[in-house]
């Protein structure tokens with residue numbers, strides 16, 4: 001089996017068994033927009049990790065930036081000072097609006113593309129630097145996605161991802177509440193193997209997120225609600241989820257499930 005097929009199979013294995021899904025009061029596929037908005041603000045105030053310096057160095061002299069799966073702009077907006085223009089691609093209109101609000105305040109020229117990458121690639125101009133943070137675990141068909149990133153970059157591609165699929169942090173809770181074993185991957189190493197199949201050898205940097213992982217949810221109740229939904233549990237069981245989270249040491253500031261502290265930055269020259 002190829003690494004690309006393995007990536008796909010591992011992502012498809014995250015499907016939730018039908019009886020559990022059918023009984024869910026709320027959709028478990030939560031997009032916690034506040035997490036990404038808060039992350040953008042934390043990183044705008046002070047960038048951290050290996051992705052920012054790599055992209056920053058590639059923007060000397062200043063150039064254009066394409067941010068794929070931009071969310072509120074955590075990957076690209078910290079680069080605004082060296083960006084002649086930022087294009088933000090995302091499937092979520094509300095998050096693109098968060099991006100636009102921040103880009104306008106910074107005074108950087110920008111444009112938004114609402115839609116799925118790589119389907120939108122034809123309508124998206126190339127850029128000097130392409131950034132894509134915390135998106136690839138959403139993408140089973142990873143080959144064309146990465147190829148289109150590479151094809152749109154003139155100087156550098158920067159892909160940031162958690163060391164392993166972010167939802168693995170909820171696996172002990174799935175076991176506890178449903179007796180169900182969940183997948184353990186894919187991981188960043190699997191992404192590197194996919195890139196190798198595409199003929200790309202990225203520079204791989206491992207680092208730990210400190211500040212941007214420490215203030216993701218506004219309060220403990222929001223963490224409980226997001227976690228309860230992800231676990232397909234009814235509202236009446238929120239108290240049990242809160243107890244399990246406290247036992248696991250989650251204090252409400254970290255988002256179990258949509259981030260993690262162990263991060264990998266992959267960069268390559270197109």
Ligand SMILES: C[S@@+](CC[C@H](N)C(=O)[O-])C[C@H]1O[C@@H](n2cnc3c(N)ncnc32)[C@H](O)[C@@H]1O
Nearest residue numbers: 036069070071074090091092116117133134138
């Ligand atoms: C986990 S968030 C990360 C947002 C931002 N890059 C950050 O680091 O905070 C993933 C984002 O990618 C978007 N997304 C997921 N798959 C996508 C795709 N195939 N094309 C475009 N956007 C996508 C989602 O709507 C969401 O805004």
